[in-house]
Each structure stands twice: as structure tokens, then as C-alpha cells.
Amino acid sequence: MPTDFPPWDRVYAFFRRWRDHRLVREFHDRLRGQVREKAGRDTQPTAGVIDSQSVKADAVVGADSRGFDGGKLVNGRKRHVVVDTLGLLLGIMVTVADVGDRAAAHVLLEQVATAHHRLALVWADGGYTGSLVEHCLATFALVLAIIKRSDNVKGFVVLPKWWIAERLFAHLMRSRRLVRDFERRIASAEAMVYWSMIALMTRRLARPHRGRG
Template sequence: MSDAEWAVVRPLLPVPGWLRGRGGQPEAYCHRAMLDAIRYLVDNGTKWRAMPADFPPWDRVYAFFRRWRNHDLVREFHDRLRRLVRERAGRDSEPGAGVIDSQSVKADAVVGSDSRGFDGGKLINGRKRHVVVDTLGLLLAVMVTAADVGDRAAAQVLLTQVTAAHHPLALVWADGGYTGSLVEYCLAALALVLAIVKRSDDMRGFVVLPKRWIVERFFAHLMRSRRLVRDFERSIASAEAMVYWSMTMLMTRRVARPCPSRA
């Protein structure tokens, strides 16, 4: 992490309990070193035990990762970064529209049979990442399931969570796999318009579809993080946390860029 990134990140970090008078002991390693270690693992796809000696011991880094995962601190940190990125882009801190889609990825051998499945459409044995992003391509929520879980069934749960957390959200674009009763459910139960962007039958080859390209660009970013090319996580919670960590790297680099001068 560059000094410019750290200057932006430091005020957004959750405050440790011992600093708020809630007990506990000061941590042995600074947050910057811990964040750099996790970002290195996500970006390069290394094993926990193969953490380079430049970083704190791997078991201390994993304990930090596990604590932030279990207490939802990585999502809190991620959401604070997302609001900052949106505000610097001249947008409201909370989005009014988004895009939903899913991505199936192969699972490593450490992934148990209870959390993996076979996606017959993509011919992938592994897990599926269901995501909702805003119109800037920033993550609003992710839910990881076995690959054989249907998009509509997962979307009903995911969109319920997203609308509860982001009240201004009123419109979500989706592809043809989300048609059917889900559209009526979103309107009646969530006061959310689910707009289906369909591919025309006469289209041939690759065609950029309105709004859907935003979430495809998001998936392309995930594929640049080697830890996310496959699913290497033993638990669903860790798989979701890795997605949030990957997005924090994208956003810290974005907010650390100098703002263009205005004449």
C-alpha cells in the first residue's frame, strides 16, 4: 500500500476495542502491515503458510483475517471506502440503481462437498458468486453458494439483504436468467424494479449490452486477483470476505489518485 493510499485508508479503519475502552490488548502488529499482507495474498494467490518473511507471521495475519471476517469488519471497511469513492465521483453515498449477476468458478480440492455443486450451464464444479454492484461497478453485496443453486433463488435472498441495507435502491438491471416470479416479488415485497436486459435473438457474436457490461467488468476485476480465479476457501464466509478484500484494493488505488485540476 502506498503512503497516499494509507493516508486515505487509516481514518476509515474500524477502531480496535481496546482503544474504545472495551477491553482486550493492543495488537502486536500495525494495521498497515496486516492489510498489506492480506492484500498480497489476495492479489498473488499464495498460501497462508507461504506468506513472505517481509510480513508478520502467517498465523497472526490469518488470525487478523479471521477476526475481521467473523465480526464483519472487512465489510464495514469496504462499505466506508465505497461511500468515499462515490462521493469523490460526485455521486450520492448510497446508490439508487444497481446490476445483479452471478459467476461460477471452479472449487479447489479443499472445498467440501457440502458447499460445492455442479453448474450444468457453465459445466463448472464449484461455487457461484452472486453479486449486486452499483452503476460505478462497486460492490454492494456478495453471496457465495454452491454452483448448482439457481440465480433466481439466490437473487431473492440477496436482493432482500441489499434493499434492507441500501434504502434508496429502487432499480436493478439483470439478464434473462432472472425473469419470472422474481420480478413480481421484487416489486411487491421490496418496492424494487427488476429490469431485464435481454439479448436480441438476431445478435451474433459478442455484443455489449446496456448496464450488464458494468457487472461483467466487476467480474473481470475479480479475475485479476489470483486468489479468486478459483475458490480456495474452506468456508463460504471466507470466500465472501476474499471478494470484499479484492474490492478494497481497487478502491484504495482509486481514491489515492490525485484529483484532476479544474480550470
């Protein structure tokens, strides 16, 4: 802990209270509304992007809450996120790394659709194809638009709309605490992501507004 902080157990008590009572989520969501308003958008989004990021888990993470992502060759956890078109977080679910994107999306998209009633369109990559598309439309009236990579394109390609989610992941990886997963509890891992986004949004709100000349 930094020398100007109280004892670690007191700091953790505050963190645990904010995490368990969902205060960090409420604080985050209020800031997101202010950032969207400052950008000239409605506080409630109508479109978003879903994606996932696998990160290595530290040794403190028990075997019961970590897994192996065979595609990314990562032993750890996976962050499933939905972001708005500004790259701001709408919802996150942390799982063991071997949980499939579609399985996690069934739960995450229900949470996001319930919290954001105006959300009508979510872009996704080919990993979310299948019955999930029909499920979202029938259950949440949510269009899950699959953006597929062209077979004629070789090498690494950023798909349309994909830079939005990748920008969020890039921000998370600039947060030292999030470079790998250090949290024993998944709830703490999710809370740390919210805190990182809170720091990002407070910096945006602190910037002077640039009006037209």
C-alpha cells in the same frame, strides 16, 4: 506467507476476527461511500446491476460446499453480486455452483435492499425473469428491469449495462486469490472478494483528483 509477515496462524486470527465481526464489510462500505463522493455521486446508490460468476473450486473445498454449474460446465462455487452504476460492490453471496440465479437473488436482493434504502432499480438479464420481478416490487419496492438479448443478434453480445458487472468480475479475476475458489468456508470466500474491492477502491482514492482546466 510472505517472509515479512507474522506466522500464518496469527495472520489468520486477524483475518477471522475481521470476517466474523463483519469489520471487513464495514471498512469496504465506508470506502465505497468515499469513492462515490469523489466521483460526484451520492453515497447511497439508487440503481444497480445483478449478475453471477461461476468459478472453479480448489481441491481444499469440500464436496459439501461445491456444485456443478451445467450451463458454464464449472465444478465449484458461484459468486452472486449486486453492483452500483460505477461497478462498486453493493452485496455478494457465494453459493455452490448449481444454485440458480433466481433462487440466490431472492436472498441477495433482500439483503441489498435492506442495506441500501434508496436503491430503486436493478438491471438483470433473462436468467432472473419470472416471479422474482413481482416479488421485488411487492416486497422491497424495487424495480427489477430485465434486459433481454435480441433474437436477431448472433454470437457473443454484451447487453446494455452488462459491462458494469463484467468489469467487476474482470477485476476479481486479476486477483490471484480469486482466480479460483481456495476457501474452505463460504464466509471466507465472500471476505476475500471484499478485500479485493478494498484494494481497488484505495487505489482509486489515492489517484490525484482531475479537476476541469
